[in-house]
């Protein structure tokens with residue numbers, strides 16, 4: 309019997325870890341390609357799941373593509389996949405080169421770079437916020453007016469992630485700071501990012517995401533996720549609830565997501581499409597990502613519907629039929645923990661205990677680390693989930709548990725303080 313070998317581009321992170329665990333449980337050998345810096349942070353449990361690894365420099369995409377393909381050929385992999393936002397274009401290139409199921413490599417950057425994505429959305433009539441790509445030329449306010457946009461607008465980097473550098477700007481005076489903020493984004497691996505800044509029409513409404521898997525160009529939507537997002541000029545996700553399919557006109561949202569997915573060349577793999585539904589029922593697709601959702605959404609899908617998204621990702625990457633039948637009819641929600649002031653984390657008090665209704669509680673910040681109110685998803689300190697068979701009970705329980713958690717932060721003395 310031949311061994312099935314899968315190559316994960318970056319195995320760190322909850323979603324990659326879940327895929328590696330699922331693959332290992334199936335008896336597959338799991339390999340990874342990562343950077344030296346990330347590898348040093350792999351814990352023992354993750355290292356034990358892996359049969360082999362290659363360290364490479366992702367900051368040079370040509371060199372990384374050659375290294376990944378050569379390694380994949382050497383170890384004879386049957387699948388290459390990633391859950392890492394920054395590595396989706398590389399994954400598409402490698403899969404195409406190796407003749408394995410993947411996405412259209414010529415469009416893979418459009419599923420990551422929001423300037424290119426806006427052009428694809430426009431060409432495919434995907435309902436989306438109007439987008440202006442700043443040209444670095446004349447006054448930004450003039451460019452906004454010339455494009456027919458008006459305040460509030462959203463300023464964002466072309467190739468950001470985790471809501472970093474995204475600002476809702478209500479008036480011209482705040483533009484310069486927001487553009488500067490959007491400009492300074494770097495990739496997790498130090499790669500040069502597209503430095504262009506986007507100005508987008510502000511879409512007011514409820515935010516959702518559509519979790520989907522595409523195989524051989526046919527897309528199945530697993531569910532609609534309702535997003536809980538913070539207020540203010542720097543929006544960050546503070547929780548998710550699913551399935552939210554009964555919430556709204558999910559058919560219109562699913563249709564918009566299908567158009568967006570097709571427009572950026574998704575053929576084989578998971579996608580996470582973010583959509584805002586306005587009070588008048590219009591859908592505005594904010595973005596599509598060529599990977600499974602982050603923020604524990606995959607785990608929520610598993611707990612609420614019984615569908616195993618990790619198994620489905622593996623099957624699609626291997627070119628085998630995927631199983632998406634729901635076997636459970638529950639609801640699941642996650643709440644993220646964050647500091648409400650800047651300082652040093654002392655402790656997180658009142659965390660719930662894992663039980664049948666609370667499938668996971670995770671803390672990623674350690675006492676003594678510097679914390680601040682969140683400006684991006686990477687500022688989260690931890691999270692917990694609640695599952696149950698009644699949507700409003702699940703929401704209420706999660707809110708009650710969150711109210712019982714106290715995050716103790718001590719001030720940090722400034723240099724020069726007595």
Ligand SMILES: Nc1ncnc2c1ncn2[C@@H]1O[C@H](COP(=O)(O)OP(=O)(O)OP(=O)(O)O)[C@@H](O)[C@H]1O
Nearest residue numbers: 437462468469470471472474508509510511537543
């Ligand atoms: N055009 C828009 N109209 C209204 N709100 C927006 C718009 N674009 C972005 N936002 C808000 O800012 C958040 C982050 O924006 P966006 O999703 O574009 O950035 P990101 O870096 O890809 O974030 P993430 O990785 O968290 O999805 C969105 O979830 C939404 O709350």
Ligand SMILES: [Mg+2]
Nearest residue numbers: 471582594595
């Ligand atoms: Mg987003």
